[in-house]
Amino acid sequence: MTNIPFFSIILIVREKRLATILYADLTGFTELTSTLGPERIAEFVNECFRTLDSIIHIHDGTVLRHEGDRVMAIFGFPKSHGYDSYSAVLSGLRILEATKEITQSMGTHLGIATGEVICEDGNVYGPVIDTASLLEEKAPVGEIFIDKNCYELNKNFFDCERLLENNNEFYKILTEKKIKRQYENQFLDRKDEFTKLRDLIFRSEKLIFVTGEPGVGKTRFVIDTVEKINQDSNRYNFLQTSFLTTKSRQSYEPILKIVRALKPDFKPDSGVDLVSEAYNVKIHNQLGEAIFSASKIKPLILHLQYFDRVDKISLKFFKFLVNNIENRNTILIFEMHEISKSILDTLQSVAKSTIQTIALPQLEQTIQIKIASELLSEIDVSETVLKQITRCAGGNPLFLSELCSYITQMHSTGITVDQIKIPYRLKEMFNHLIDHIPQDILTTLSTAAIYGYKVERNSLDAIIPDNNDAIKYALANRIVETNDGDIAFVNPFFRDELCNRIPESLKKEIHRRIATTLREHISGPDIDKKLAYHFRACTDYEPALHYGLRWAKKMKDMHATDSAIAAYTEALDITKKSDGKAERSILVKRVELLNLAGRKEEEKADLGRLAEIVNQENEEELYEFLLAKGRYLESVCEYDEAIKLYDGYPDKEKRVKVLERLGMVYYCKGQFSKTIETLAQALALARKNYRSLKDTRAISTILISKFSKL
Numbered sequence: 001m002t003n004i005p006f007f008s009i010i011l012i013v014r015e016k017r018l019a020t021i022l023y024a025d026l027t028g029f030t031e032l033t034s035t036l037g038p039e040r041i042a043e044f045v046n047e048c049f050r051t052l053d054s055i056i057h058i059h060d061g062t063v064l065r066h067e068g069d070r071v072m073a074i075f076g077f078p079k080s081h082g083y084d085s086y087s088a089v090l091s092g093l094r095i096l097e098a099t100k101e102i103t104q105s106m107g108t109h110l111g112i113a114t115g116e117v118i119c120e121d122g123n124v125y126g127p128v129i130d131t132a133s134l135l136e137e138k139a140p141v142g143e144i145f146i147d148k149n150c151y152e153l154n155k156n157f158f159d160c161e162r163l164l165e166n167n168n169e170f171y172k173i174l175t176e177k178k179i180k181r182q183y184e185n186q187f188l189d190r191k192d193e194f195t196k197l198r199d200l201i202f203r204s205e206k207l208i209f210v211t212g213e214p215g216v217g218k219t220r221f222v223i224d225t226v227e228k229i230n231q232d233s234n235r236y237n238f239l240q241t242s243f244l245t246t247k248s249r250q251s252y253e254p255i256l257k258i259v260r261a262l263k264p265d266f267k268p269d270s271g272v273d274l275v276s277e278a279y280n281v282k283i284h285n286q287l288g289e290a291i292f293s294a295s296k297i298k299p300l301i302l303h304l305q306y307f308d309r310v311d312k313i314s315l316k317f318f319k320f321l322v323n324n325i326e327n328r329n330t331i332l333i334f335e336m337h338e339i340s341k342s343i344l345d346t347l348q349s350v351a352k353s354t355i356q357t358i359a360l361p362q363l364e365q366t367i368q369i370k371i372a373s374e375l376l377s378e379i380d381v382s383e384t385v386l387k388q389i390t391r392c393a394g395g396n397p398l399f400l401s402e403l404c405s406y407i408t409q410m411h412s413t414g415i416t417v418d419q420i421k422i423p424y425r426l427k428e429m430f431n432h433l434i435d436h437i438p439q440d441i442l443t444t445l446s447t448a449a450i451y452g453y454k455v456e457r458n459s460l461d462a463i464i465p466d467n468n469d470a471i472k473y474a475l476a477n478r479i480v481e482t483n484d485g486d487i488a489f490v491n492p493f494f495r496d497e498l499c500n501r502i503p504e505s506l507k508k509e510i511h512r513r514i515a516t517t518l519r520e521h522i523s524g525p526d527i528d529k530k531l532a533y534h535f536r537a538c539t540d541y542e543p544a545l546h547y548g549l550r551w552a553k554k555m556k557d558m559h560a561t562d563s564a565i566a567a568y569t570e571a572l573d574i575t576k577k578s579d580g581k582a583e584r585s586i587l588v589k590r591v592e593l594l595n596l597a598g599r600k601e602e603e604k605a606d607l608g609r610l611a612e613i614v615n616q617e618n619e620e621e622l623y624e625f626l627l628a629k630g631r632y633l634e635s636v637c638e639y640d641e642a643i644k645l646y647d648g649y650p651d652k653e654k655r656v657k658v659l660e661r662l663g664m665v666y667y668c669k670g671q672f673s674k675t676i677e678t679l680a681q682a683l684a685l686a687r688k689n690y691r692s693l694k695d696t697r698a699i700s701t702i703l704i705s706k707f708s709k710l
């Protein structure tokens with residue numbers, strides 16, 4: 001160890017820590033002197049050093065000194081960022097690029113080493129300094145040599161060449177690793193989506209949802225886009241993680257995968273328990289800090305696959321991350337099948353900007369044919385067969401890839417393409433499987449399939465007791481998978497095929513059985529929705545309508561306006577299928593929600609239909625219609641029409657609400673004396689009606705708030 005003054009141990013605070021030392025040597029000055037002259041040279045050298053220093057600084061390193069043509073810097077002191085050696089190597093590469101840009105005739109060579117150093121009073125000591133210095137001297141111009149310690153910490157990030165000299169092992173940095181090509185075929189189409197995602201990334205939009213049905217090519221699209229962006233400059237760090245749950249998963253596991261990739265030596269502080277289920281600010285801070293601080297060195301894109309399956313604990317963490325993402329160089333790409341409203345709401349509630357969305361539609365058939373022909377390029381396949389294959393894959397590239405590899409495999413065993421009977425192949429595969437399922441197991445699976453793509457274990461137990469063997473069989477054959485107590489079909493097409501095989505009458509029976517069992521035994525947040533669905537499917541319209549309306553009301557009470565509108569639309573459909581009696585009352589409710597949601601065109605259409613079916617003899621119905629129509633007129637600012645409407649209502653003097661609305665319309669028009677007059681009338685009527693104490697208060701409040709200033 002070099003030079004540690006003995007007394008300093010007592011007098012000055014000393015610190016031992018892991019750090020990375022970088023030496024960079026500028027060469028080629030001698031040749032320049034003849035062309036530039038000594039004064040310009042000094043200026044020029046200074047400028048070069050300024051560039052080097054700033055590169056080191058940007059990468060969180062500290063320049064310790066300039067020795068002639070050399071710069072010596074330390075990473076990990078005075079503050080460690082947890083990825084110090086990575087920053088050192090990265091800045092080394094940037095220095096090489098920068099000096100090349102400044103002038104052709106000059107160059108740099110660098111040595112980098114990682115090890116323990118002693119720091120005291122701004123000075124640094126340790127054998128690693130000599131190692132870095134020696135490596136720098138050894139490295140030819142334009143190259144970086146690193147020691148074994150530094151290599152071990154960075155081998156995942158850089159391609160290196162191993163070198164050996166007198167039994168001493170060290171490494172030459174070749175390049176920064178790029179994303180590995182994972183796919184055999186070329187990525188086709190998606191030009192508009194590519195431009196959109198690229199622009200969002202360049203604009204530094206932090207939150208991006210990429211959606212599309214299973215297998216449509218979401219993952220591939222994200223990877224290819226980032227790859228293309230990175231092609232020239234390798235500007236972004238790109239990391240992926242997946243939220244597809246496996247049973248044994250530990251909380252924070254998908255997030256730790258990212259953090260460990262950024263900081264191989266990440267360990268949570270003592271006292272922080274990553275296995276604990278509880279929300280923990282400390283954990284969030286440490287994981288979040290690891291991600292954000294790494295993104296300072298190089299902007300980071302995190303690709304979060306299957307985010308619709310995110311667990312509660314991870315979602316809370318992402319809420320934290322989103323809340324703090326402003327001004328950070330981190331972009332989150334959430335990949336999902338469809339946008340989950342609750343996830344969207346959770347994240348949007350803390351986001352400082354609107355979450356951006358890119359929805360991937362199915363690929364055009366011509367593109368799919370191109371993909372198939374590329375995947376089958378080794379076999380001679382006609383255009384017709386290619387078409388058949390794509391049709392068979394149902395517009396799904398994932399299926400298409402699987403089919404093509406199946407065909408290639410068959411082909412290699414000597415079976416020709418025509419013999420494979422491709423259009424029926426999928427159906428065949430599934431039906432073959434279904435044919436071999438024992439009957440009692442098939443009954444359970446059919447019930448599960450009719451129930452939905454996913455069924456909760458307790459519901460299935462109630463509908464079909466003793467289903468253990470069936471589930472075991474289905475799990476073993478990869479027909480279903482389990483996930484937090486749910487049972488889900490692995491392949492949605494298989495589920496469809498299973499449903500297709502059940503005769504209509506039996507299907508109805510199963511729906512009825514599901515509905516009646518659920519009604520008796522199961523409760524849950526969306527039980528009314530399920531009951532409505534199954535009762536409707538077995539044409540029991542009366543209970544279907546009953547539960548459908550309950551579901552709609554629940555959505556309305558929860559202020560989930562769009563869901564409530566959808567639920568009333570569903571209810572409307574059901575009532576039309578039966579006697580249609582409820583149409584008017586459902587429309588009245590839907591039109592109110594459409595007004596709230598600002599969906600003017602639909603609101604107008606509903607009002608039109610209501611006008612047709614309102615019973616002119618029935619005062620209550622007329623009154624409800626009047627309020628709905630008035631609400632519409634007010635919201636499109638047609639005040640004169642609204643006044644005509646309210647004023648023309650024959651029973652105006654009996655309805656507090658009508659007077660109150662009328663007063664408010666006058667107010668909006670600025671006719672204040674009319675307002676006071678009408679509201680006073682409303683107030684008097686409310687008092688007289690006596691029971692409407694609430695109305696009285698409300699109107700008084702309006703009067704006071706609007707006119708106290710006058």
Ligand SMILES: Nc1ncnc2c1ncn2[C@@H]1O[C@H](COP(=O)(O)OP(=O)(O)OP(=O)(O)O)[C@@H](O)[C@H]1O
Binds near residue numbers: 183186213219
């Ligand atoms: N535009 C495309 N050009 C070529 N191949 C494609 C294209 N889109 C998708 N593929 C291929 O289709 C397969 C499925 O794609 P990918 O895994 O990206 O789908 P996904 O939507 O992410 O699926 P999941 O819903 O399971 O996450 C891959 O083999 C991919 O290479």
Ligand SMILES: [Mg+2]
Binds near residue numbers: 219220
């Ligand atoms: Mg995917």
